[in-house]
Amino acid sequence: MSGFKHLSINELIHMSTESNDVQVVDIRDAASFAAGHIEGSTHLTNENLAQFTSIADMDRPLVVVCYHGMSSQSAANYLNEQGFDDVYSLDGGFSAWSLANS
16 A cells, blocks of 8 residues: 555544554654653654664554644655555644543
């Protein structure tokens, strides 16, 4: 499969509860990530991207999270091009996640 898929908040919740096999990466800035993030997510930056791609399981589902679900689309597409098979962009980003889980 080429490219990435869109994922809703409810689909991520379902995916996370049905299988603990999902990887979540957060591409927001360090201060935003420190202020709050999806439990278990990895803060992915330009500085740790090469290390992440060298150790991550490219066959496990990978969900990319940004602020509002826009930047994550480009990042998800890039990660798919790097060899990740099952890549998603979280619709609405962390903003939507926060609203749904408050």
